[in-house]
Amino acid sequence: VLVFVLKRRRKKGEPPLENGLIPFLGLAYQFSKDPLKFLISQQAKHGDIFTVYLAGRYITFIMDPTQFQYVIRHGKKLDFHEFSNEMASRTFNYPRLSEAKFPQLSDHMHKIYKIMQGKPLDKLTDSMMINLQHVFKWKFSQATDWKTEKMYQFCCSIMFEASFMTLYGRDPVADGRKVISEMREKFTKFDAKFPYLVINIPIALLGDTKNIREELIHFFMPTKMDKWHDQAEVIRARKDILEQYDMLRDHDKAAHHFAFLWASVGNTIPATFWALYYLVRHPEALAAVRDEIDHLLQSTGQKKRPEYGIHITREQLDSLVLLGSAINESLRLCSASMNIRVVQEDFLLELEDDQSVSLRKGDFVALYPPALHKDPEVFEDPEEYKYDRFVEEGKEKTTFYKKGKKLKNFLMPFGSGSTICPGRFFAVNEIKQFLALILIHMDMELIDFKPIGQDNSRSGLGILLPNADVAFRFKLREFSD
Ligand code: HEM
Numbered sequence: 001v002l003v004f005v006l007k008r009r010r011k012k013g014e015p016p017l018e019n020g021l022i023p024f025l026g027l028a029y030q031f032s033k034d035p036l037k038f039l040i041s042q043q044a045k046h047g048d049i050f051t052v053y054l055a056g057r058y059i060t061f062i063m064d065p066t067q068f069q070y071v072i073r074h075g076k077k078l079d080f081h082e083f084s085n086e087m088a089s090r091t092f093n094y095p096r097l098s099e100a101k102f103p104q105l106s107d108h109m110h111k112i113y114k115i116m117q118g119k120p121l122d123k124l125t126d127s128m129m130i131n132l133q134h135v136f137k138w139k140f141s142q143a144t145d146w147k148t149e150k151m152y153q154f155c156c157s158i159m160f161e162a163s164f165m166t167l168y169g170r171d172p173v174a175d176g177r178k179v180i181s182e183m184r185e186k187f188t189k190f191d192a193k194f195p196y197l198v199i200n201i202p203i204a205l206l207g208d209t210k211n212i213r214e215e216l217i218h219f220f221m222p223t224k225m226d227k228w229h230d231q232a233e234v235i236r237a238r239k240d241i242l243e244q245y246d247m248l249r250d251h252d253k254a255a256h257h258f259a260f261l262w263a264s265v266g267n268t269i270p271a272t273f274w275a276l277y278y279l280v281r282h283p284e285a286l287a288a289v290r291d292e293i294d295h296l297l298q299s300t301g302q303k304k305r306p307e308y309g310i311h312i313t314r315e316q317l318d319s320l321v322l323l324g325s326a327i328n329e330s331l332r333l334c335s336a337s338m339n340i341r342v343v344q345e346d347f348l349l350e351l352e353d354d355q356s357v358s359l360r361k362g363d364f365v366a367l368y369p370p371a372l373h374k375d376p377e378v379f380e381d382p383e384e385y386k387y388d389r390f391v392e393e394g395k396e397k398t399t400f401y402k403k404g405k406k407l408k409n410f411l412m413p414f415g416s417g418s419t420i421c422p423g424r425f426f427a428v429n430e431i432k433q434f435l436a437l438i439l440i441h442m443d444m445e446l447i448d449f450k451p452i453g454q455d456n457s458r459s460g461l462g463i464l465l466p467n468a469d470v471a472f473r474f475k476l477r478e479f480s481d
Contacts, residue, residue, distance in 0.1 A: 014358045015051045024055065034456065036368070049061070055199070059364040060365050081419070082342060093213060113423075116234055121429070124234075124429075143474055151276065151472045157181070159265065167260075171228055171229075275435060289326050325390035332389075333385065335369065336369070367412070369411075372409075377401075446471075452468050
């Protein structure tokens, strides 16, 4: 009876409401089993806007992508930072940025995100190209004959090491490589528990995760970081800002750097894996993308042998439209980051075609991009991988329609609006560089053809991981030049 009394009732103007039967959890179990299936079934029942009660929160889902822009542009009444600040501080173990004792820290941190775009991105991109080749060199040296490895492991070790060196530099005295691979192993263990931390499972219940997190944080203590050479400007700027706050302990500063490391590789590694996996699985796609890259090398007079080194500028990367499309297509299939906003005051959200919906303070509003990414009206045969889906007449295709309307937001792996990922341009460049180098230098084949699936435990959080690793083999390509 108590449960019945506590259940919320729908008020006039509010979206249809599903409370679920279980106190506190509501429909959390059904949601977590398969979020996309759950949301589509709710949509079939209630229409494009509905509210569900999930683990203590009322969440209003807006399913129609032609309405997304109305949510995205309400940066003030529908805010995200308070929620993400709380979640990040709990997950990475640092004090909230918004606390009064750290005036403007959050603003300062956000301002420096622009160091990952425009001109500074050229520098980051050049540095990543050098580091990737440095890391690949070792792999190439072993690949004069066919060599078999697990593909996820392969992508993880290369992308972790090269991204780390590009952002954080390295200790010139200690064996930098050993330190990074030690860190990667710990990182992988922490990352496996990341989804539980986000949903507020106490870290004490997660085995050794607390110790591993502390060890990872300790890698970034100021005395250690001061020794690393060739740090990227964005990391140096973060360090300088953190140094200005006496109220932050060294441990807190280190935890901030660790959080940034997670943001910079946590999604990029699985995204790189899927981009490579789909290409190797679709030889015609691989051949077309490789052709485009080979053509660029030819037109810039570069030789393909690994010992010469490859230089591809950021502008040249931008011109590789087939490669970009192949990456977008894999992001369409593997990204599942829910865009969440917290309603700051009771208000009427005005939508297109004179529709509106009443929202209550404290509730969440959510966009779930996989519903858009798998919508057959927007993307024909949505389950199929079509590497050139995002190309039209030799240029990037940006025209996708729903209900006859051109969509402003048709691919959303990086979030949206004021909280969109600040590293998105760097991320796509890194993946392009990784693929360009591996396609230029290696022949690759899958060994195990059984298709792999996605591990849904990260639904809502970012790029999904594969549910199994997959064996592939690679060998240096033979060149006539
Ligand atoms: C935030 C996705 C790579 C740095 C985010 C968000 C998403 C995302 C979904 C949250 C946005 C929101 O909730 O609306 C991705 C994906 C990546 C990627 C899919 C790779 C494929 C990177 C890289 C960097 C980076 C390479 C840095 C080098 C960040 C940071 C934030 C963030 C710092 C937090 C922004 C804030 O404080 O509001 N990312 N990201 N990300 N990302 Fe990325």
